[in-house]
Amino acid sequence: MISKATIDTVFETARVEEVIGDFVNLKRAGSNFKGLSPFSEERSPSFMVSPAKGIWKDFSSGKGGNSVAFLMEHEKFTYPEAIRYLAKKYNIEIEETEQTDEEKANTDVRESMYLVSEFAKTYFHTTLLNSEEGKAIGYSYFKERGFTNETIKKFSLGYSPEAWDAFTKEALGKGYQLEFLESTGLTIPREDRPFDRFKGRVMFPIQSMSGRVLGFGGRILTNDKKAAKYLNSPESDIYHKSKVLYGIYQAKQSIAKLNNCYLVEGYTDVIQFNQAGIENVVASSGTALTPDQIRLVNRLTKNITVLFDGDAAGLRASIRGIDLILEEGMNVKVCTFPDGEDPDSFAKKTSYEDLILYLEHNAKDFIQFKASLLMNEAKNDPIKKADLIRDMVVSISKIPDRIQREIYIQECSRIMDISEQVLQSTLAQLVLKEVNEVDKKQKQVQKAFDFVKNESTNPTDKVDSLYLFEREIIKVLLLYGNKTENFEEVLMKANEEGEIIEVSEMKELKIFQKIYLSLQEDEVEFASPIFREIYGDLINYYLQNEDSGVEKYINHLQAGVPQEVTSIMMEDEKYVLHDWIGQNIFPKTKDETLNQSISDTLFTLRWFLLSEIIEDLKNAVSNEPDSDNMESLTMVMNYIELRGKFSRKLGRVVVRYH
Known part of the structure; x- marks a missing residue:
């Protein structure tokens, strides 16, 4: 622990x-x-x-x-x-x-899978560097590919021995459970003897953005035609290949810094580019590009450059992923390498400076790329050319930004020698069709929602006013609890004639003290369980940490901050998020009227609680008309008079919650 x-x-x-x-x-x-x-x-x-x-x-x-x-x-x-x-x-x-x-017994299942995977990464890497078999086969292979020791270490490359159960025996001997060896796919179960999935392969650990080992890719080095050249870990609770990009852990900082991501196909493409000095590169690991993988990049940059080898057939199959990138609102360029070259081989024999220049000079936007790729086939065939143009407009229709769509229409018109009017008309039809499909789906969802709403809600339900008051008090405590303010205190004193009158005096208090004393005086307890818990924690925190801000309180909420706390504390950040000030909308900050706002909230809470007491007493009198209700009626009149004093103090404030 x-x-x-x-x-x-x-x-x-x-x-x-x-x-x-x-x-x-x-x-x-x-x-x-x-x-x-x-x-x-x-x-x-x-x-x-x-x-x-x-x-x-x-x-x-x-x-x-x-x-x-x-x-x-x-x-x-x-x-x-x-x-x-x-x-x-x-x-x-x-x-x-x-x-x-x-x-120990309560250790999370997923955590156990991560621990097993981390052990496997270390085992394969150590075997590669230290065992005779690992050095002779795996290490030699990586050296032949041109990888340095630093690169091998950076990507934790490894080797799984040829023996049927070398890894499994080692893991079991170290106390790892067979259940988790099997659930991660490292070990394949068999009645007589479980065996290693990756035996006799060089190993590529697949890591999450934070560096956790999710799974492995293994490449066989023999000419066994019955065995797959590359073998990946099966899908599991921790590994979903459609949501993972190889190299994202090593590339994330460089992607964000350079505001661009190079997308390749294989493990060695990523590794070779890294060794050449270009770190902002990831791979889809041989799978078709998915929206989840694109969104992973989208968190770091809006710009993707897709790198393809010179195989024309492979190019046509791969460009389908471009539309997915465009749909995510990202900017996509495409760069191809000469015939017979791929990112791995090209980077291996090219200096860093020449590689950077090549990528800069040969990266084309997707319109130019599609035109150059397919134009040779279509130039003497009007029908094929029409299909190509239509295909380009379909791609343009995926772009969510209207200005970008307009610019690409102009570019397509210039390249394909066709009028913008025809392209705009085709684009409008595609966009309209898509809008209609989305609208149809939304109406279906809304219809289902209306049905549930009619079944489960009462149209006369009102907002829970007490919840709003309690939330406001928690908000003030979170944002300003340890701040000192001057508050007007109203005291009842006798004047020279012996009459009881109200006397106001200013008193300096910390805000949490003002709220605590006021609620204690009225014997008020929060109705909401979550607010009651947060209120108690906050008051105790401030009593013990009068010189500290609320950050320390947040950090020690152990398993995480309750959603209510975060929502309250970040509420005013919406002004920044939506740039209201940039639009000449200036929301008034609570700091400007803090003491008045706190007093109003406390008075309003009292007003509300008094109103509930009055209603309860009225109902009690109505339900027992034959009883002597004089005492209850007197209490009602006294409470109404007291509520009137609060109303006169508050004025319009009461109306918000009535």
């Missing part, structure tokens, strides 16, 4: 914008950062990070929290895994305390 001292150090050291910046391309927005949501499909940023508050909020999905919560949500880390990841990132030594048997 990780010690509390280590956890405290991790929270004090980790910067939320740096942690999230490894996974999402963040751009400065005032004192905050914004980016595309990593949890939903979107083209306009709704993801906000606040360094000052140490938290993030995804307004599209409602998720939010601190650095640990992000890693748990995005990377599916357990709490200890997130702490370990941050400790490694910030070079913090982890102090361990011994786990109980119960804690």
Whole structure:
């Protein structure tokens, strides 16, 4: 178990914008950062990070929290895994305390799969470098490919021995369970004896963006025609090949920095480019490009350059992925290599400077690429040419930005020598067809929603006013709890004539003290369980940390920040997200009228609670008309008079909640 001292150090050291910046391309927005949501499909940023508050909020999905919560949500880390990841990132030594048997028994299944995969990566890499078989076969192969020791280490390349169960025996001997060896696909079950899936292959670990080992690719080195040349880990709870890009862990920082990503097909293409000095490159690992893989890149950059070898047949099969990239609102270029060359072979024999120049000079936008690829076949055949033009317009229709569509229509008109009017007409038909299909689907969804709504809701339901009051109090405590303000205190005193009068005096209090004393005086308890819990935690926190901000409270919410806390704290960041100030809309900040706002909220809460008491007493009187209700009626009149005083103090404020 990780010690509390280590956890405290991790929270004090980790910067939320740096942690999230490894996974999402963040751009400065005032004192905050914004980016595309990593949890939903979107083209306009709704993801906000606040360094000052140490938290993030995804307004599209409602998720939010601190650095640990992000890693748990995005990377599916357990709490200890997130702490370990941050400790490694910030070079913090982890102090361990011994786990109980119960804690060991409760180890998460997915975590066990990750541990097995990490062990396998280390085993294969060590076998490659240290065993006679590994050096003679695997290491020699990688050296023949031109990979240096630094490159082999960077990508943790390895070798799985030829023996049927060499890895499985080693893993079992180290205490790893057969259940997890099989569920990760490293071991294939068999009644008489389980055996290694990747025996006799050089190994390529496949890592997530955070560096966790998800699976493996293995290449056979013999000429066995019955065995597949490349073999990948099967789909599992931790490995989904359609959602993974090979090399993303090594490439993420370079992609974000250079604002471009090179997309290749194979493992060795990625590795050779890295060795040549170009690190912003990833591979789809031989599978057809998927929307999930594109969105992985989209978090880091809007620009993709697809690299193809010179095989024309392969090119035609591969360009289908371009439309998927365009649909995600990304800018796509295509670069091909000379006949007989692929990214691996070309990078191997080309200097860094020449390789950069080649990529810059030969990268074409998708319109030019499609035209150059297919024009030779179509130039003497009007029908093929018409099909090619139609195919290009289909690609243009996938682009969500209207201005970009217009520019590409002009470019297509110039290249294909056809009028813009015809292209615009064809484009309009395609867009209209797509809009109609989307509209049809939305109407079906809305019809189902209306049915559920009519079945489950009452049209006369009102907003829960008490919930709003309690939420407002929690918001003030979170944002300003330890701030000191001057509050007007109304006291009842006797004047010189002996009359009881109201006397106002200013009193300096911390905001949490003002709220706590006011609610204690009225014996008010929160109705919402979650707000009641947060309120108690916050008051205790401020009593013990009067000189600290709320960041320390957030960090020690262990498994993550409740959604209500993050939503409240990041509420005002919507002004930044939507650039209201840039549109000359200036929302009034609570800081400007803080003490008045707090007083109004507390008075309004009292007004509301009094109104509920009055209604309860009225109902009691109505239900027992034959009883002596004079005492109850007197109480009603007294409460109404007191409510009137609150109303006169509050004026229009009461109307908001009535």
